[in-house]
Amino acid sequence: MRARSVQPAMSFEYFMWIFTRGSGIALILLALIGISGAFLMGARTQMDLATVMRWTFFPNPNHVVNSNIPDVAIGWATAFWQIMQILIIILATTHGYNGLRVVIEDFMGDTYLRPMLRGLIFLLWLFSLIVAIYVILSS
Amino acid sequence: MKPSRNVGFYQGLKYQGRGPMLHWMLHRITGVAIVLFVGLHVFASFFMQQTGADLATQVNIVYESWQFQIIVAFIVIFHALNGLRVALLDFWPGFQNQVDQHRALWLQWSVIIPLYALTVFFLVTRSLAES
Numbered sequence: 001m002r003a004r005s006v007q008p009a010m011s012f013e014y015f016m017w018i019f020t021r022g023s024g025i026a027l028i029l030l031a032l033i034g035i036s037g038a039f040l041m042g043a044r045t046q047m048d049l050a051t052v053m054r055w056t057f058f059p060n061p062n063h064v065v066n067s068n069i070p071d072v073a074i075g076w077a078t079a080f081w082q083i084m085q086i087l088i089i090i091l092a093t094t095h096g097y098n099g100l101r102v103v104i105e106d107f108m109g110d111t112y113l114r115p116m117l118r119g120l121i122f123l124l125w126l127f128s129l130i131v132a133i134y135v136i137l138s139s
Numbered sequence: 140m141k142p143s144r145n146v147g148f149y150q151g152l153k154y155q156g157r158g159p160m161l162h163w164m165l166h167r168i169t170g171v172a173i174v175l176f177v178g179l180h181v182f183a184s185f186f187m188q189q190t191g192a193d194l195a196t197q198v199n200i201v202y203e204s205w206q207f208q209i210i211v212a213f214i215v216i217f218h219a220l221n222g223l224r225v226a227l228l229d230f231w232p233g234f235q236n237q238v239d240q241h242r243a244l245w246l247q248w249s250v251i252i253p254l255y256a257l258t259v260f261f262l263v264t265r266s267l268a269e270s
């Protein structure tokens with residue numbers, strides 16, 4: 001079977017379709033970078049696996065406050081890891097809330113509820129972004 | 140013309156989509172689950188830090204337990220690797236035939252199962268050693 005060649009017009013839905021795939025692949029790469037960083041900083045002997053998983057997706061000193069590791073801030077509180085965290089947060093929240101929007105809109109028609117739910121999801125997305133970036137930059 | 144969305148839940152289950160359809164469903168379920176628990180975790184951490192609410196602390200204690208981590212590990216690993224398969228097949232549509240789709244599914248599970256088994260092994264042995 002040959003692939004069809006179609007050039008769809010750029011729209012919000014088409015852009016988010018591409019974004020979902022691109023950000024998904026990027027998040028896997030960022031998670032691999034995070035887990036490499038955790039292992040380079042001694043995760044193999046110092047942390048249990050649950051902690052490594054938390055560090056992988058959000059390598060932030062505040063986030064791992066219950067990890068029982070004394071020198072938890074050393075190594076992670078640098079500009080490099082802050083940029084990595086902000087990238088993960090922006091991609092992950094946008095990917096996640098857009099996915100939630102797609103799933104919800106698949107189950108409802110074109111009613112008056114749709115713009116309201118879109119607004120609610122937009123507010124949740126904005127709140128999560130602001131809270132997470134505040135946590136990153138203030139730690 | 141828009142396709143009709145007037146399909147009931149059980150009617151949808153009878154659709155003979157097999158493997159790819161079941162993965163599509165599981166991808167949606169795990170995706171919504173991730174949004175729910177990461178979102179709840181963000182809110183809980185925010186209120187734990189700002190107000191010290193008991194409920195928020197309880198939520199985060201549940202999240203840090205190894206029993207919960209076993210479920211989360213499967214959900215995240217499945218969603219990540221299934222999403223990788225979907226994205227790669229979408230970027231190279233030449234592979235979107237039935238034979239290659241099923242090969243991709245087998246390849247996907249041959250990565251997920253060892254990775255998840257290793258994760259569960261380390262989660263359980265570490266947490267049993269601690270307690």
